[in-house]
Amino acid sequence: MTGQTTTVLAADVPWPPSVHDFFAPAIAPWGADGYTSPWFTKITLMLWLSVAILILYFLISYRKPKLVPTKKQWIAESIYGFVRNNIAVDMLGTKNGVRFAPYLATLFSFIFVMNLWGIIPFFQISPNSHIAFPIVLAVTTYVIFIVQGIKKHGAGYLKHTLILPAPWFIQPILIPIEFFSTFLVRPFSLAVRLFANMFAGHMLLLVFTLGGFVMINSNALLSPVSLVSWVMTIALTFLDFAVIALQAYVFTVLTASYIQGSLSEEH
Amino acid sequence: MIVAEVFGSTAAIGYGLAAIGPGVGVGLIFAAYIQSTARQPESARITQPFMWIGFAVVEVLALLAIAFGFIWQGSGL
Numbered sequence: 001m002t003g004q005t006t007t008v009l010a011a012d013v014p015w016p017p018s019v020h021d022f023f024a025p026a027i028a029p030w031g032a033d034g035y036t037s038p039w040f041t042k043i044t045l046m047l048w049l050s051v052a053i054l055i056l057y058f059l060i061s062y063r064k065p066k067l068v069p070t071k072k073q074w075i076a077e078s079i080y081g082f083v084r085n086n087i088a089v090d091m092l093g094t095k096n097g098v099r100f101a102p103y104l105a106t107l108f109s110f111i112f113v114m115n116l117w118g119i120i121p122f123f124q125i126s127p128n129s130h131i132a133f134p135i136v137l138a139v140t141t142y143v144i145f146i147v148q149g150i151k152k153h154g155a156g157y158l159k160h161t162l163i164l165p166a167p168w169f170i171q172p173i174l175i176p177i178e179f180f181s182t183f184l185v186r187p188f189s190l191a192v193r194l195f196a197n198m199f200a201g202h203m204l205l206l207v208f209t210l211g212g213f214v215m216i217n218s219n220a221l222l223s224p225v226s227l228v229s230w231v232m233t234i235a236l237t238f239l240d241f242a243v244i245a246l247q248a249y250v251f252t253v254l255t256a257s258y259i260q261g262s263l264s265e266e267h
Numbered sequence: 268m269i270v271a272e273v274f275g276s277t278a279a280i281g282y283g284l285a286a287i288g289p290g291v292g293v294g295l296i297f298a299a300y301i302q303s304t305a306r307q308p309e310s311a312r313i314t315q316p317f318m319w320i321g322f323a324v325v326e327v328l329a330l331l332a333i334a335f336g337f338i339w340q341g342s343g344l
Contacts, residue, residue: 019337091316189327196330199337250323253316 013213017206022129022199043127050113050127054106083108083252091256096263103144104252111137111194112248118201119237119244126244129198131191138191141255149262157262182261190254197247201240208233278336285332292325 014021028040061072069077083105089097114133118126127133149157162178163171212229215222300318304311 087316189324192334193323193327193330196327196334200330200333203333246319250319253319254323257316257320 013210015210015214017203017210021206022125022202024125042123042125043130046117046123046125046127047114047133050110050117054109054113058109079109080105087249087252087256091253091260092263096259100256100259104256107137107141107255108248108252111251112245115198115244115248118198119240124205125202126198128194129202131195134191134194137194137251138187141190141258142187145255145258145262148259152263161261186258190251194247194251197243201243204236205233205240208236276336278339282332282336286329289325289329292328293322296321296325 024042026037026039026041027045029037058076061070061076065073080101084097084101087108088101088104091097092100111128114128115126117123118129146157149161153160161182162175164174164178166174208229212226212233215229216226217223296318300314303314
C-alpha cells in the first residue's frame, strides 16, 4: 500500500528539478489557453499579499502611537529604526540619511516580505525568484541614484562619477571601466544578485525534497537515505532564512552606498 | 568501442569551476573582517556595512554562474 503511494508520488515528481518548476499554474484560468494563462498566478497573489501586509501592518501598528509603545508599534518602530539608524544615517550622514530613510525602509521590508514567501509553508516560492521583480527594484534604485547625482552636481555628475583622481595617462582605461561598472554593472548585479539567491535557494530545497522522493522509491539500500535528504531540507530552510534576511539587508546597503556615491562632494 | 559514457550537463562542471574564485574571495573578506575586529573591537560597527558590500560584490560572481548555467544549459554550448 505504502509502496504504491510512494510510486505514485515519485511518478509525479519532476526529476531533476528544472526552470519549469518555477512556473506555477494559473489560479484564475483566463482566455484561450486556460490553465497556463499568466494573468493571475501564485506569484501575482504573493505580490499583492506582500503589498497588502506591509501597508496594513505599518498603518495599523502606527494608528494610535503611544509614548510607551505597544508590542506591535515596537516591532514596526524597530524595523524602521534599524534601517534608518544602522543603514541610512550610518552611510549617508544625518541629513541625507533621514531624507532617504523612507525609501530604504520600504525597500528593505518589501524585499524581506517578498523573499520570506520562499520558506512559508504552502507558498514555498519567492516572487523574487522571477527576475522581473528584482529588475523593477534595481531600476528604481538606478534611477534614484542617477537623479540624485544630477540634482546635486548638475552636468558635472558625469565628470564626478567617471573621472577619478588619477594620473592622466591612466584615464583612457579608467573612464570606460568606471562607466561600465557604474551605469551597466550596478543595476545588472543588483537585480541578478537578488534573483539568483532566491532562485538558488528554491532550487536547493527542490533538489533535497524531490531527491528524497526519488530515493525512497529507488531501492531498499537507498530509501532510508531519503530521510537524511528531508532532514537536510529542514536545515537548508534555516539557511534560506539567513539568506533571505541577508539579501534584503545587502540590497538596502548597496542602494544606500550608491546614493552616497552620487551625493559625495569629492572622491 | 565505447568504454565509458558520461552524460548530463557540462554546466555543472562550469559552476564548480566558477565557484572557486568567489569562494576564496568571500573567505578573504570574512577573514579580514574578523582580523580587524580582533585588533580593534570598537571598529566592528563601522566596518560591518563595508564587509557586507564586499561580500555581496564578490558573491554575485558565483550567482551569475548559477544563472548562466541555466540560461545556457539547452543551447548546446
